[in-house]
Amino acid sequence: MTKTYQKDSIDPAEITPKEVYLSRRNFIRSTGLIAGSMVLAACVPAMPSDSSKPTAGPTPTIGLTDELGNPVTPYDQVTSYNNYYEFTTDKENVKPLAKDFQTSPWEVEVFGMVNKPKKYNFDELIKTFKPEDRIYRMRCVEAWSMVIPWVGFPISRLLEEVAPTSDAKFVRFETIMRPDEMPGLSDKNYPWPYQEGLRLDEAMNDLAIFATGLYGGELPAQNGGGIRVVVPWKYGFKSSKAIIKIELVSERPDTMWNTLAPNEYGFYANVNPNVNHPRWFQNTERRIGETGRRKTLMYNGYEDQVAYLYDGMDLTVSY
Ligand SMILES: Nc1nc2c(c(=O)[nH]1)N[C@H]1C(S)=C(S)[C@@H](COP(=O)(O)O)O[C@H]1N2
Numbered sequence: 001m002t003k004t005y006q007k008d009s010i011d012p013a014e015i016t017p018k019e020v021y022l023s024r025r026n027f028i029r030s031t032g033l034i035a036g037s038m039v040l041a042a043c044v045p046a047m048p049s050d051s052s053k054p055t056a057g058p059t060p061t062i063g064l065t066d067e068l069g070n071p072v073t074p075y076d077q078v079t080s081y082n083n084y085y086e087f088t089t090d091k092e093n094v095k096p097l098a099k100d101f102q103t104s105p106w107e108v109e110v111f112g113m114v115n116k117p118k119k120y121n122f123d124e125l126i127k128t129f130k131p132e133d134r135i136y137r138m139r140c141v142e143a144w145s146m147v148i149p150w151v152g153f154p155i156s157r158l159l160e161e162v163a164p165t166s167d168a169k170f171v172r173f174e175t176i177m178r179p180d181e182m183p184g185l186s187d188k189n190y191p192w193p194y195q196e197g198l199r200l201d202e203a204m205n206d207l208a209i210f211a212t213g214l215y216g217g218e219l220p221a222q223n224g225g226g227i228r229v230v231v232p233w234k235y236g237f238k239s240s241k242a243i244i245k246i247e248l249v250s251e252r253p254d255t256m257w258n259t260l261a262p263n264e265y266g267f268y269a270n271v272n273p274n275v276n277h278p279r280w281f282q283n284t285e286r287r288i289g290e291t292g293r294r295k296t297l298m299y300n301g302y303e304d305q306v307a308y309l310y311d312g313m314d315l316t317v318s319y
């Protein structure tokens with residue numbers, strides 16, 4: 001029988017190769033040791049998500065899956081295989097290079113076409129917007145993917161508080177630049193700073209979040225701490241790390257990847273198995289921690305929640 005990995009048909013036990021399953025068990029055992037006194041949760045992250053003082057480090061993951069039944073990617077892989085060009089283009093080297101990057105204190109400025117511009121520090125964000133647990137698939141345009149248990153809050157919550165004016169049509173996100181701490185910034189081939197953007201109605205969709213943590217703990221520097229964007233139905237590059245500016249604008253903002261190579265990186269960049277990237281087929285993906293490939297799902301499996309945003313758009317050209 002062919003396995004399709006379609007909605008409701010996934011039995012993690014069936015699709016997880018034994019070695020991976022065993023190493024996951026080892027992972028659980030070792031984090032159980034590290035976590036020490038932490039509560040062992042059966043199917044939810046072990047930490048109350050509204051805590052203002054997140055504990056560092058992983059929490060146990062027994063049985064933790066996304067809504068399609070995909071097991072979460074082990075903590076050590078989520079935090080040691082990263083795209084973060086401000087540090088390096090070498091995914092396995094981001095973590096060591098980011099180890100001294102200061103994620104605290106952190107401040108984010110919200111400005112532009114808003115009635116109530118405001119600067120928030122990290123603690124204010126947590127207190128005001130009450131992060132919750134969200135397990136999302138993350139699909140990189142390079143055709144690999146992970147399942148990550150984020151802690152975060154909907155972007156819409158923040159936008160409602162700053163009250164965009166009627167002229168605001170897009171949101172622009174800008175990543176911090178600290179050349180002393182981020183060696184990749186010396187590569188002048190890239191049009192720094194890393195910038196990304198969303199249409200305002202996309203940003204208002206409940207799936208779009210600012211992540212403030214993962215695995216019930218803090219957000220490691222290599223994953224985008226202080227805070228980052230997570231837009232799970234789009235390719236990973238839309239999910240900007242370490243953002244310090246949120247600007248409401250009337251015109252579509254320039255984004256770093258789209259500026260660099262518009263034929264490779266669209267503004268929308270919705271996950272679409274039917275439209276190939278010039279260098280990567282997009283109909284399948286490699287799930288980190290698994291062998292074999294999975295079928296890539298339209299809108300990364302979030303079609304029911306987001307397809308309305310693109311009614312009437314030609315998805316083969318507006319990638
Ligand atoms: N500032 C910044 N944000 C970024 C990137 C980057 O290089 N710089 N890489 C993007 C890409 S290509 C991906 S796939 C995801 C990876 O997120 P992760 O390392 O937390 O899995 O971050 C995105 N956000």
Ligand SMILES: [Mo]
Pocket residue numbers: 083139140141142235236237
């Ligand atoms: Mo990516």
